[in-house]
Amino acid sequence: MNRSGWSCGALVAGLLLAACGGLGGSDEASSDSIDGDDGDAGDCTVVDMAVSSEKITLLTELANDFNGSDDADTDTGCVFVRPARKSSGAAAQLIVDGWPDPEINGDPPVIWSPAASGWGGIVNERLGRTVAPPGTPFMLTPLVIAMPQPMAEALGWPDAPIGFQDIVTLANDPEGWASVGHPEWGPFRLGKTNPNYSTSGLNFTIAEYYAATGKTSGLTTEDLTRPEAVAFASDVESAVVHYGDITMTFLNNWFATDVRGTSLTYASAVAVEEKSVIDYNLGNPDGELSPGETPRVPRVPLVAIYPSEGTLFSDNPFIILDTEWVTPEQQAAARVFEAYVQRPENQEKVLSYGFRPNNPAVQVGDPISAANGVDPTQPRAELEVPDPAVLVRILDAWAQQRKEARVLLVLDISGSMGDPTADGRTKLDLAKEAAISALGQFKATDDVGLWVFSDGLEGAPDPNYRAVVPVGPIGEQRRELERAIDEQFPTNGTPLFDVTSKSYQSMLDGYDPDRINAVVILTDGVNDDGDASDDDQQFESMIGQLRAGSEGAASRPVRVFTISYGDGADTVTLKAIAQATAAAHYDASNPATIQQVFTAVISNF
């Protein structure tokens, strides 16, 4: 039970405002939500869409223009389109699984628009049948390597071509940026999303293997197992800061550190779509302006590096699904909207959002310009999208070659975790189930440990937390972790600040430079240690500690990922904690989504 509420003092409020608001971009990392038009569909044929996150705003605008217009009227009735955000990889898995739990995952889509056509091939390959036939591309954007301009210039940009090979060479140089005359920037740090969820991550991983083999087309499964390809991929992955399900996490963190003048030591390069570089430089790093948010031009702009070996395009297809939940009437209705978005006037909107139009009648122009850090005449070469069977093998291979993680799970077992949820089970029951399920996402050589926290814990050396399972190889202690999580039950208060500080310090003391070092904190409440008088001081001290360890060329980054669980969590504080370590905050205000959220959190490792 949370015994008392915590009120943010003036000083703390100021800090939080600086950390969380008015900086241009939310640090919210919860990638999947329902964004569809809330308007009344009436008797119209409803076309639900699952849309990758970077284009949800654009497609919502197009759908709102379309719904209720003459364009939505057909000989057989009207059409009503409802876009909802769903990351490409998550949607692919849901389609393979038959789109379970619509109350959590949203209604099953008629149109699936992942960021790239390759996802359709992956789904068909995994199912052994075609449920995702080739779709008509909607708009285009190439994969680029975003770099802060001073760093790109240090590598010879814009005159010298820069390729994946150059990035790998720098990443593996023990001197890091000192090798090109900039020791103040520390080691080369790469931001790359998890290829199981994100198209940028998938395309970058494909490009790794092409660079390793010297090919630009015809990648085979045999190529993936060649020793030099395996070594090359492992070298690239070793430079990764952390993974994650969406590129916006990196861009928001870059933007937040830009305010403090430390962006050059957070990440040296991040694999993103060209459109994201434009958004960042226009002061809107995640491409979505929240109400009251004002764009702010960054102090250090990003530039897009188009790899000299070639790159891959995200072609954003409209895939009209051929599966049991889609009727012929819905398919016909989907084609009406598909034709609508290809019209020149709507392709002009595509361009205004920083994507390249798919209709050749609309030529590339502003905002795709040098002023925004991108080059409309690039890329000059492309890499071929591999066959679906090869794509599936790439994902399998990545799971083995990705950077290993060292993670401490910190679980709130305060009294309020015993509150019942809609399905009758307690919040703690759902959290335990999700945490145990999430353990399956780690690979055997990852190190994982478990702390639980509440105050007045009897028998623990520190009454505010219990180190239940020390951090160690999960391959050896998976059963122990599962059992330990399952044994937990609700107790007392929520000493959030104290436990955040101590768990962070514990991970910093055992820092392993060859791994992603992280703490994952799940809590449903506000700081409540029985003494509210020192909360402001505690908060300030904790944030200072987290920042001090995370900034600078010689930093030893321990990322603290936070989960707001239930509607009573102190989301503002949890966002500030995540941002202080350039990590991410996740929203599970609806306890039913905790399984999904845990999956997204673990995608960082």
Next chain:
Amino acid sequence: MIVRRLMAVVIAVSLIGGAVLIRRELERDDPSGPSAGDITMLVCAVELAAACGAVTELPVTIEEAGTTLDRLADADADSTSILWLTFDPFPAMADSLRTAARLPATTFQAEAIASSPIALVAPTSVISTIGETCGTEPTWQCVAGLDLRIGFARTPTSGTGLLGLVQAALGFDPAGSPAFDDAQFQVWLRNLVRSVAPSQLSSGTAIDTLQTRPSSMDVAVGTVAQLGNGRRSDFGVAYAEPMIRADVVLAAPSGAELPDEVARQLREGLVAGGWEEPDPSSSALDARTVLAIRALWEQLR
């Protein structure tokens, strides 16, 4: 008991099978083929969709010419009620496939209503390279030897994609038609069709893809009309030998009357979209040759 039931099933199946065979034989004996009913739908090749958008008299279906072709070759297809806006010789190819499958031919009556030359489209710098190396009337032998990534639209389905490949195949030996089973020819054609994977075509046609993603290929093969009115100034055109035109035909089943108003609307729409009047001097392509090259593509991919 079980034996008697099985006997009953066998007899029933035999009766049904016999009825089907008798009906097929009756249809085959009918020299006029299936009777033409009322035309209920206009089916348009994707490349011609813009022109079909103006037609209001009939419901319109847009699909790749090869998709319609395969559908019409099916035993269950109703080929007697559609008006088909496609490319020559697709209607003859449909009849040829039906005949080969021992199905009654539709015997389409096709009228040419527009035309556009098959061409190589590329950035002007690439067109200059082709001109400098291969001359103003380049042969396919020369162009294919330039180490360029040459993109065709999805050949088995796209009408203009297939006609482009036919031009390339016929250009292998300027002195005469190639022998399709010649190993040297097959290797040459395989290298050509594999230079750009169909999966790279983000905008459907090769020309659209090249215009929206110039990094995807060096040269796109298609019709000049596909460049459209929004043609970019930094793209040029070269005409390879042998010159082939994509003739747009409006095909109606034998016995059905060609609706004049629909034909007029389509002509106007095509001209507005960059298509030219039909060229009477254009030599028709042989349906069997085009089908053979289509089959060869499947084999070489």
